[in-house]
Amino acid sequence: MADAEKTLLPKLEFFCSTGISRMDLARTLSYDPALLKISLQNRIIPAYNYLKSLLLSEDKVMKILKNKPWIFLENLSKNVVPNIELLRELGMPPSGIALLLAHAPNIVMKKHELFSEIVGEVKELGFEPMKSSFVSAIRVLSGKKTIWSRSSEAYRKWGWSEDDILSAFKLNPMCMTNSEKKIMETMEFLVNKMGWPSASIAKYPTVVCLSLEGRIIPRCSVVKVLFSKGLMVEENFSLASVLCPAEKPFLERFVIRYLDQIPQLSNVYKRKVDIHDIDD
Incomplete structure (x- = not known):
């Protein structure tokens, strides 16, 4: 004792x-x-x-x-230290190593041979060790293969090709970690309710990672109102310009500038007013 x-x-x-x-x-x-x-x-x-x-x-x-x-x-000298040294040799900056270690220390604890294989695969796919996407790709490819298969199948249901899936993964690796339910609900809304082509979403996979209720629907509701009022006919906008900016730039471009014409637009964004209740 x-x-x-x-x-x-x-x-x-x-x-x-x-x-x-x-x-x-x-x-x-x-x-x-x-x-x-x-x-x-x-x-x-x-x-x-x-x-x-x-x-x-x-x-x-x-x-x-x-x-x-x-x-x-763990005996850190057995796997952790060699794994970290491998990342350093590839040119990953301290910030990238810290990011991986802080969010997924279990990955750097993998057997060195397996870790090397995963890192090699990420490098072959064209990810650059200097960028944070390299860390994200390691995290995704270190996960269960069933997660990748599940996500791939969900995207294929919306017409994505294998090249589309791989391209989306390279743009945002985390798009392959979404649940099938999340993917299907987001694609259903963007394609069937907003009319964006499925192929265009593959070019901006970050949007599939965004909150449907907290971000996508509120912003798209604003856009629908602006369209219904004919205020965006000449606007040069895209899926990315609506969903990807931080809140302040979005509000400045799509809400604040139109409040004189549509005083209720702010409440549409906050989902306090349904778009169908906006006065003609």
Whole structure:
């Protein structure tokens, strides 16, 4: 049985020194009590310092400790260190490595041979290690093959070819992680209710990742009103110009500038007024 004062107390004190709250620490240790069995000096502190050198933030290391503590149980020199070194050799900047480590530390824990294969596949597809999309592609291709198959099948139902799917993946890898329900509902709305060609959506796959209720429908409702009033006849707009901009630029272009003509337009955007209730 562990000597509480000699072995457990120093570990608890160290974990608390990282900034994790006592409540979160209690949850973490109850979820993975093996953290109290490994060596503080030989495993926990070296792992913490290594992660901190990569993440450049104590807060980010604390979040990993709180949410994905199993990386501290790993012998980092076996897979994690070689995997990180591979990314460095390819030219991935510290920000990219930190991004992958912060959001998916389980991926850098994969066996080095498997990790190398995934990274090689991402590179062959034309992704550049200097860009964040390289990290996103690693995350997607590290996932279950069934997820890719499910997403591909959903897009094919809307007429996308294999080239369309691959092109969309290259533009935004995360479009291949959406659920079938999310893909089908978004495509149904954009194609059947808004009239955008399915092939054009393949050119802007980011839109499939956006919230249907929180972003797509409110913005498209505004566009429908503007069309019904004949105010966008000469507007040079596209799917991307409506759905991709941040909120402020969208509001300035499509809402604020038309409030004199359509005072209720702001409420249409906020979904407080149905487009059919706008006065003619």
